[in-house]
Amino acid sequence: MLRNYLTVAFRNIVKNKVFSGINILGLGIGLAACLLIFQFVRYELSYDTFHAKIDRTYRVTNDRFQHGKLIQHGTITYPAVGPAMVRDFPEIEEYTRLMPAGTLNIRIDDQHIRSGQSHFADEHFFSVFSFSMLAGDRLTALKEPLSAVLTEHAAKQFFPAQGADYASMIGKTFYWGTDTEPYTVKAICQDIPANSHIQFDVLISYATLVHATQMEADNSWTWSDMRHYLVLKPGVDHTQLEAKFPAFSDRHFQGDKVSGSVEKFYLQPLRDAHLYSQYEYDIAKVASGKAVWAMLIVALFILLIAWINYINLTTSRALDRAKEVGLRKVMGAFKTQLIKQFIFESFILTGLAFVVAMMMAQLLQAPFNKITGNDLSLWRIIQTTDTRTLVAVAALLLLGALVSGFYPALVLSSYQPITVLKGKFQRSARGNFLRKALVIVQFTSSAALITGTIIVSQQLNFINDADLGMVIDNTVIVNAPELSAWDSSFMQRVESYKHALLQLPGVEHAATSANLPGDRLARGFNLHLKEQTSAKYTISYLGVDHHFMSTYNMSLVAGRGFLPTDHQVDYDKIRSIILNVNATRLLGISTPEDAIGKELTDDKHAWTIVGVIRDFHQESLKSPMEPTVLMPTYSTYAATSIKIKTEDTKSILASIENTYKKYFPGNAFEYFFLKDRYNRQYHDDMRFGKIVSIFTGLAIIVACLGLIGLSSYTAVQRTKEIGIRKILGASVVNIVSLLSADFVRLVLIASLLSIPIAYFSMQHWLQGYAYRVTPGWAQFVIPLLAVLLIATFTISFQVLKAAMRNPADTLKHE
Template identity: 60%
Template sequence: MEDNKKLLAIRLLTWFCPSKLLESIEGDLIEAYEDDLRRVGEATAKRRLLFNVIKFLRPGILLRHHFSFQLMQYAMLKSYWIIAIRNINKSKVFSTINILGLGIAIAAVLLIVQFVMFELSYDKFHTNFDRTYRITNDRFQNGQLIQHGTITYPTIGPTMAKDFPEIEMYTRLMPSGELNVKIGENIFQGEEAMFADEHFMSVFSFPMLAGDRVKALKEKYSLLITRKTAMRYFNVKDENFDAVVGKTVYWGLDTQPYTVTGVCDDIPENSHLQFNALVSYASLISPDDHGADDSWTWSDMRHYLVLAPGTDPKTLEAKFDDFSERYFKGDKVSGSIEKFYLQPLKEAHLYSNYEYDIAKTANGKAVWAMLIVAVFILIIAGINYINLTTSRALERAKEVGLRKVMGAVKSQLVRQFIFESVLVSLLAFIVAIILTQIVQHPFNQIIGGNLSWWVVLSQIEMKVKLLMLGTAAAAIIVSGFYPAFVLSSHQPITVLKGKFRHTTKGNVLQKGLVIFQFMSAAVLITGTIMVSQQIKFMNNSDLGININNTIIVESPERTSWDSTFIQRVESFKNELQTIDNVKSAATSNNIPGARLGRTFNVHLSDASSGPKYTMSFLGIDHSFVQTFDLKVVAGRGFETTDHHADFDQLQNAMVNVGATRLLGMKSPDEIIGRHVNFWGKNWTVVGVIPDYHQQGLKNAMEPMIFFPAYSTYYPTSIKIGSGDSKATLAQIEATFKKFFPDNVFQYSYLEDRYKSQYKDDNRFGQIVSIFTILAIIISCLGLIGLSSYTAIQRTKEIGIRKVLGASVMNVVSLLSIDFMKLILIATILSLPISYFVLERWLDGYAYKIRMEWLLFLLPVVLIVVIAALTMSFQIIKTALTKPADTLKYE
C-alpha cells in the first residue's frame, strides 16, 4: 500500500509532463527509489526521490529529455512517411485507384454538402429565427379539406396577438405583383413587390442601408426598396443610399406619389421571402377602412408571429381551436371550418407543401435524399479503400512479419497503417479540391445558384463546421482502422513460413462490402430511372389543353380602364391575327400553369339551403376556348355579347365537368340554363368544357368556374405557327406598342412557364443522375482493383489449369464467377429497398407513373453489364497469358 502511495506521488509531481515523456522517466525514478530503499532506508529514500524529481524538473534536464523524445517522435514519423511513400510508389495502379476513387467521392460529397447546407441555412440570419412562426390555415367544407395554405384573413395576426400574451410581435404581408413604376420619363417594370405592415422589419432582420426600420413602412404611400432596386431606379453613387430616402415614384397610373422611406440590403438567396420592394400596408388598407382591415372573409394575407421567449408553440397552437370557434362560429362566418397552425420559420423553405405559398420553396425530402446519396458515395469509396487495402494483405504480410521479428509491436504497426490511410485521404482530398473547382460552375448552373465553399461556410454555425470536420476525421479513421487491424495482426512465424491465407471472416466481410457497394449503386440507378420517367411523364402527358407554341404577353397595366378598353383589346387581337404566323389570341386573368384564385360558398341558386362548395375561378374572353383548343361538351362558349365593361352587368358563366359533378349533375347537359350563385350574385351557366390540368400533374384537377371579363391586368395568350418566331415576335411587339404605347413589352413562352413548375423535380433528377454515375464509376474502380489483384494472386493456378487443357473461356469464368455472384445478390437485394423508397417518393404526385417490373429489371441488367465490362479487360488479359510465363511468375 505504501509503495503504491509513493508511485502515486511520482505521477502527481510529474502530471504536467507529456505522457510519452513521463513514461520514459518514470521507470528510472522508480528503479532509483527502490535501490535507495534497500540501501539507506525509507526516510532517506523519500528525500532522494523528491530531490531526483525536482532535479529532473529543472529546465535544462527537462529540455534534454523533451528534445530526445521529440527526436524519437520525428524519427518515427519519418519512418512512417518513407514506408507509406514507398508502398504508394510500389503499387501505382492500386494507389491510383484508391486516391482517384476517394478523390471523386470526396468531390461529390463536397458538392452535395454545399447544396444541402445551403438549403438548410435558409432564414437563419434573422435574429428571431428560432422564435418566428407563420400561420397556416386548413379550411373544411362538408367535411372535406378544401384548402391547405398559408393564406388567410387580415385580422388573424393582430387578433391573435391581442388574445394570446405568448405572442410578442406579428406582421402581415400580401404580394402585390410586379411593381411597375414611372420616375420622370423612365418606366421600370418587373420589380417583385409585397405589401407589408410597419412591424415587418422588426420581425425580420434584413439589414437596412438607409432609413428607419421601425418607421419605414408606417405611413401611407411609403416604399422600402432593396439596394439593387435603388441602383436601378436612381443610379446611386458611392453607396450613398441616404440620398435616395425622400425620392418619389409613381406606381402604374396612380397619380399619388409613393415616397422611398428606406433602403435595405439585397435579399439573401437563402431567404424564403424574396422581394425587391415593400409597399406600406397602410397604402393597401387605410386606417379608417375598418371593414377591410377587420375582415374575416377576405382571404389574401400571410401572417408571421414572434413568440415570447420560453413559449411552447404546441401549447399555443392547442388554443387555436377555441380561437376559431370564438370568431368563426363553426362555418357561419366564412362558410368553412377554419383550422390554424404554427409552422416554424426553419421549415418554411423545405417543408411547405401549401397552396398560395409566396415562399421560395424546395423539396425537403429531395434535399435529405441528396445527403443520403452523399453518404452512400462516401461509404462506397470507403469500401473500395478497405477492400483494396485488405486484398493486398498477402503482400504486406511478409513486411509485417519481418517488422515484428525486428521488434515492432502491434500499436506501432496500427499507427503506420493509419498514417498511410491519412496520407492517401489527404492526397484524395487534394484531388477532390481540384475536381470541385473544375465542376463548380456547371454544378451551380444545374442547381440554379451561386454556391462555393466560402459562401456556404460563411452561412453555417461553428458547431456545424466542427461536426463536419469531426465527421471527415471519423470517416478517415474508420476506413483506415479495419485494414490497419487486419494487416497488423499477422503472426510472424506463419507468414515467414509462407502459410498465410485470408481468413474466412475476412473473406466474408470483403464479400459483404462488395454486395453493399453494388446494392447501393443499383438503388441509385433505379431511383435515377424512376425520377427520369416521372419527369418525362409529367412533361409529355396530355394536359387536356393545348399550350404548344403559345406566347404570353404581359398585361398593359399602364393603360386606363374605361368603356373603350374592351374594344381596344379586341382591335389589338384582330390586328395580331393579320400577322402571317399568328393563329389566334385571347386574354384571361391568369394563364394555364398558374395557381388560380378560389371562390367559396358556391351553390345552385335554387338550392340555397343545401351544401355550399369551393371552386377555382378564371376570367376569360370569348377567344380563350378556341385559342387553347378546348372543346365545349355542353351548351356554348362565350360570345362577344356576354362581355360588358360594367361587372354588375355580367350574367353568364361556364363551368368544367368537375364542377357539374360537384354540384350533383349526372351529365353536363343538366346544368345548362341553371343558375349558380357565387360572389353574391346569380350566374346563368351557358356552357361546359372538359377538365384540364390548370396546374401541372403534381396537382389534382379541380372544379372550375369561368366568367367573361377583360382587365388592364390580364395578360394576352397568342398562339403562333411554326414560322419564323423571331420575326413574329418583332411584329407582335410593334402591334402591342401601337395599342398600348406607354407599356413595356414583356413576353415568355407558356411551355417554359408550365415546365417551371417541375423545376425542383428536374434539378433533383439531374443531380441524382450525375452522382449516380459517379457512384458507379467509384464502384467500378474498386472492382477493377479487386479483379486485377485476384488475377495476379491466381496467376500460377491459371498457368497450371491451361497446361491441363483449360480454355480461355474456362479461365474467364473461373475469375469472374465469384464477383458476378456477389453482384447478382446485390442487385436482387436492391429491389425491395428501391420499391419501398420510390413508392414513398411518388406519393407526392397526384398523377404518377406505374412502377412496372421492367423499370426494376433494367438496373439489374445495367449493373451486371457494367460490372462484366469493368472486369473483362484484366481477366481476359490474364486468361490469354502463356502458361510458360505464368508458371515462372514467382
C-alpha cells in the same frame, strides 16, 4: 516514429502505384461528390438563418374545411387574424402582415419602369425580419400610407443618377400604374439575400392598403389574401400556443358562420418555410426537403462505396504485406505499433484523396452551379458555416478514414510471424466473407441509385408528355396594359387589338385572361345551384375572354363556348359561365349535358351554365385538377396569350410589339413564352433528376474502380493456377468464366437486394405527385441487367489480360 510511419507509407504508395491510384481516385471522387452536395445541402438549409429572431418566428398557416372536407391548405389568412392573435395570446411578442402586390409598373416623370416582386408590408416588418437597412429608419419606414422601401437594386433602377448615394433617395417619389397620388421613398435596404424565403424589390406600406380599402384590410374576417408572421416571447413553446388555436377559431369564426368555412390555424417555424412548404398561394421561395436530404444520402452512399473500396483493396493485399508484418514483429514491433502504422497510411491516402477531391470540386463548381441554379462556392460555404457544422463534417471524414483503416490494420497486424515467414499464411474465411459482403453493399447502393434514376427520369418524361387538357406550346404571353384606363371603350380596344394580331403573318390565335396556365387560381366560396340551398361549395374561377378556349384548344363537352355578347363592362351584369367536368361532379350534376341551363349562385350573383369543358391541368401534375368555373371577363390586368408559328419568331415578335404599342401607347411591351414559365413548376424536380443521374454515374464509377482492383489482384494471385489450367487444355473463355463467377454472383445478389430498397424509396418520392407513373418490372430488371453488364465487363477485362498470358512465362516466373 512519425517519420518512420511517413517513410513506410509513401514507400508502399509508390511500390503499389495501381492500387494506391485506385484508392486515391475512388476516395477522391467520393469526397468530391460529398463536397459538392454538402454545399448544396448547406445552402438550402441556410434559408432565413440571418434573421435574429428566427428561432422565435413562425408563420400562420390555415386549413379550411367545408362539409368536413379540406378545401384549402394554404398560407393565406384574413386581415384581422394577426392583430386578434396578439390581443388574445400574451405569448406573442409581435406580428407582421404581408400581401403580395406582384410586379409594379412604376412611373417617374415620363419614364416607365417594371419593378421586381413587391409586397404590402406593415410597420412591424423590419422589426420581425433582420434585413439590413442602408438608409432611412427601419421602424417607421412603413408606418404612413403611400410610403415605400426599396432594395438597393430597385433604388438604382428607379433613381440611377444618385448612384450609391442612398441617403439622397430618401424623400423621392414615384407613381404606381395609373395612381394619381405619389409614393414616397422612406428607406433603402440591402438587396435581399438569395437564401431568403421572402423575396422583394419594393415594399409598400400596409397602411396604404388599409386606407384604400376603408379599413377592410385591417379588420376583415372574410377577405382572404394576407400572410401573417408571429414572433413568440422567449421560452414559449409554439406547440402549446398552437393547441389554443381551435378555441380562437371557434370564438372568432363560430364554426362556418363568418367565413363560410371551418378555419383551423397552425404555426410553421420560419426555418421550415423554404424546405417544408406544400401550401397553396405560397409566396415563399420553396424547394423540396425530401430532395435535399436525398442528395445528402446519395453523397454518403458514394463515400461509403469509396471507403469500402479502400477496405477491400487493402485487405486483399494481405499476402503481399504478410512478410513485412512478420519481420516487423520479429524485430520487436508491437501489435499497437503496427495498427498505428496502417491507420496512419489510411490517413495519408485519405489526405491525398482530399486534395484530389478539392481540385475536382473546384473544376466541377461551375457546371454544378448551372445545374442547381445557385451561386455556390466551397470557400464561401466554409466561411459562412458555423463551427459546429464544420467540426461535424470534419469528424465524419476522420471517422470514415479511421474506420476504413482500422479493420485492414487489425487484420494485417494480427499475423503470426512464424506462420507467415514459413510461407504458410492463408486467407481467413471470415476475411473473405467480409470482402464479399462489402462488395454486395457497394453494388446494392449502385443498383438502387440506377433504379431511382430511371424512375425519376420516367416521371419527368411523363410530366413533359402529359395531356394537360389544353395546348400551351408556341404560346407567347404579352403582359397586360396596366397603364390603360378601365372604361367603356377598353373592351372594344382589346377586341380590335386581338383582331389586328390575327392579321399578322405567323399569328394563329390570341386571347386574354386574368390568369395563365400554371397560376394558382382564386377561389369562390359558398357556391351552389340555385335549386339547392342546403350544400355550398368552393370552386376555383378563371376570368377569360371568348377566344380563350380556342386559343388553348380546350375541348367542349356540352353546351357552347363564350360569345362576345357574354362580356359586360359591369361585372354584376355577367350572366354566363362555363364549368369543367370536375365542377359538375362537385355540384352533384349527373352528366355534363344536364348542367346546361342550370343556375349557379353565391347568394349575391346568379349565373347560367352555358357550357361544360373537359378537365384541364391549370397547375402542375403535383396538384389534382380542381373544380373550376370560367367567367367571361376583361381587365386591364389581363395578359394576352398569342399562339404563333415558330418559323420566324423574331419577326413575329417585332410585329406583335408594334401592334401592342399602337393600341396601348405608354405601356411597356414585355413578353415571355408560356411553356418556359409553366415548366418552372418542375424546376426542383428537374434539378433533382439531373443531380441524381450525375452522382449515380459517379457511384458506379467508384464501385467499378473497386472491382478493377479486386479482379486484377485476384488474377495476379491465381497466375500459377491460370497457367496450369491452360496447359491442361482450358480455353480463355473457361478461365474468364471461372475467375469472374464469384464476382458476378455477388453483383447479382446485390442487384436483387436493391429492388425493395429502390421500390419503397421511389414510392415515397412519387407520393408528391397527384398524377404519376406506376413503376413496372422493367424499371427494376433493367438496372439489374445494367449493373451485371457493367460489372461483368469490368471484371472480364482484367481477368482476360491474365488469361491471355503465355503459361510458360507465368510458370517459369512461379
